[in-house]
Amino acid sequence: MNIYLWQHKTAVALFALAVWAAGQGRLAARxxxxxxxxxxxxxxxxxxxxxxxxxxxxxxxxxxxxxxxxxxxxxxxxxxxxxxxxxxxxxxxxxxxxxxxxxxxxxxxxxxxxxxxxxxxxxxxxxxxxxxxxxxxxxxxxxxxxxxxxxxxxxxxxxxxxxxxxxxxxxxxxxxxxxxxxxxxxxxxxxxxxxxxxxxxxxxxxxxxxxxxxxxxxxxxxxxxxxxxxxxxxxxxxxxxxxxxxxxxxxxxxxxxxxxxxxxxxxxxxxxxPLWPLVAASLKYSMGSKPESDALFRAVLERTAAERSDAERGVHRAARAALLAQHPDEKFGE
Structure with a gap:
């Protein structure tokens, strides 16, 4: 093997070993x-x-x-x-x-x-x-x-x-x-x-x-x-x-x-x-987009009907209250 090539490869190997050892030292220092x-x-x-x-x-x-x-x-x-x-x-x-x-x-x-x-x-x-x-x-x-x-x-x-x-x-x-x-x-x-x-x-x-x-x-x-x-x-x-x-x-x-x-x-x-679309429905109402707000509230109400979690129970209650305020003659699940 060419002596210069051998020396180069040896130097690269030693450098790689030093880098690995330094990394291991940092891990050990943690x-x-x-x-x-x-x-x-x-x-x-x-x-x-x-x-x-x-x-x-x-x-x-x-x-x-x-x-x-x-x-x-x-x-x-x-x-x-x-x-x-x-x-x-x-x-x-x-x-x-x-x-x-x-x-x-x-x-x-x-x-x-x-x-x-x-x-x-x-x-x-x-x-x-x-x-x-x-x-x-x-x-x-x-x-x-x-x-x-x-x-x-x-x-x-x-x-x-x-x-x-x-x-x-x-x-x-x-x-x-x-x-x-x-x-x-x-x-x-x-x-x-x-x-x-x-x-x-x-x-x-x-x-x-x-x-x-x-x-x-x-x-x-x-x-x-x-x-x-x-x-x-x-x-x-x-x-x-x-x-x-x-x-x-x-x-x-x-x-x-x-x-x-x-x-x-x-x-x-x-x-x-479901909290996020609930609040989005309320914001749409505040922005004057009442039909879009109504559709969003109804979608949230349907989505949370099973009330499987604390979030769904709370959001379902809020969506129903919002819809009843806008449509008092509708039942909305009850």
């Missing part, structure tokens, strides 16, 4: 905690997709799997609480109201106690991680998201003082998280919701803001942060798009076409959830 967190988040993304697609029981099974394999992590408890919040929302809220908070028809549900227990565990696990100095930015994020869920339920029940306290705590935690690690764009969901709500408070309610010493918000910043979470969020992109679409559907915004586009994207990404 701590067990980092590997567990990566697997937790992989499963979490699958569970969140199921949740946004209307399969809350399937999502809960995934979140409990995370709890079983990594019981010290807050994420499994946090996301199971979020799935429970959706159950509560579907069963008690006015799904067609542009507001997602303070729209519940019941003071409590059988899910509330377990929801509060899960939020408390998520907060405790996050604080334990912070005391151990274990991935501080992410534990701040998870604790902030837990307080966001607490604020959501209190808001749904119309309890302003606990809502304000939880929202204030959430804001501080999420700001600290994203300041330490700007890549944690899931923080912008909670920050966007807070900024938008505080920035659009009626003058009569600003007195409460001052009494509780809530930091001010900004409507424009809130919408921009929700857009960022919808585009870049790891676990919150679908939910951020939902809140953004809801905000744009408010009468004060009047951005019905933009809202409709976002709900269309949610229907494309999560096609099994």
């Amino acid at each position: 701590s067990p905690a980092e590997s567990a967190d990566a697997e937790d988040r992989r499963l979490a993304r699958r569970g969140v997709d199921l949740m946004m697609d209307g399969d809350l029981d399937g999502a809960t099974s995934v979140f409990r799997q995370i709890q079983g394999q990594d019981p010290h992590s807050p994420i499994g408890y946090l996301l199971e609480a979020e799935a429970l919040w959706w159950k509560i929302y579907y069963s008690t809220a006015n799904l067609l109201d542009a507001d997602v908070f303070d729209v519940a028809a019941l003071a409590a549900t059988p899910h509330d106690a377990h929801f509060n227990d899960l939020v408390a565990v998520a907060i405790e696990r996050s604080e334990a991680g912070l005391r151990a100095r274990d991935d501080v930015p992410r534990n701040l994020l998870y604790e902030g998201m837990a307080y966001a869920l607490r604020a959501r339920l209190e808001g749904l029940r119309g309890r302003d003082l606990p809502t304000g306290r939880a929202g204030k705590k959430m804001r501080a935690l999420l700001l600290s998280s994203v300041k330490m690690d700007p890549s944690l764009t899931d923080a912008y969901l909670g920050l966007g919701v807070y900024n938008y709500l505080m920035g659009t408070l009626p003058l009569t309610e600003k007195i409460f803001q001052y009494l509780v010493a809530l930091p001010p918000g900004s409507r424009a910043s809130g919408l921009e942060q929700l857009r960022r979470a919808a585009q870049e969020g790891e676990l919150t992109c679908g939910e951020a798009k939902f809140y953004l679409a809801k905000d744009l559907s408010r009468t004060s915004e009047g951005a019905y076409a933009k809202s409709l586009t976002l709900f269309g994207e949610l229907a494309r990404d999560y096609p099994n959830n």
Whole structure:
């Protein structure tokens, strides 16, 4: 063999071996905690997709799997609480109201106690991680998201003082998280919701803001942060798009076409959830397309007639109520 050719092949082989060894070293350097967190988040993304697609029981099974394999992590408890919040929302809220908070028809549900227990565990696990100095930015994020869920339920029940306290705590935690690690764009969901709500408070309610010493918000910043979470969020992109679409559907915004586009994207990404076409039907009505709205409501009513899930039961009830309001002489299944 030509000596120069042999030397060249040997050099290439040694270089390839060095690259492989370096890669193996990086893999070995990854701590067990980092590997567990990566697997937790992989499963979490699958569970969140199921949740946004209307399969809350399937999502809960995934979140409990995370709890079983990594019981010290807050994420499994946090996301199971979020799935429970959706159950509560579907069963008690006015799904067609542009507001997602303070729209519940019941003071409590059988899910509330377990929801509060899960939020408390998520907060405790996050604080334990912070005391151990274990991935501080992410534990701040998870604790902030837990307080966001607490604020959501209190808001749904119309309890302003606990809502304000939880929202204030959430804001501080999420700001600290994203300041330490700007890549944690899931923080912008909670920050966007807070900024938008505080920035659009009626003058009569600003007195409460001052009494509780809530930091001010900004409507424009809130919408921009929700857009960022919808585009870049790891676990919150679908939910951020939902809140953004809801905000744009408010009468004060009047951005019905933009809202409709976002709900269309949610229907494309999560096609099994009947909530998206339900809200699209309501938006069509607000835009003056009443025949199209009526047809959509009827299609949703038929699609959810079996009421096989929490999402289908809640959406079926809302679609029937909307049709009865427009056609009081029709029975619509009863």
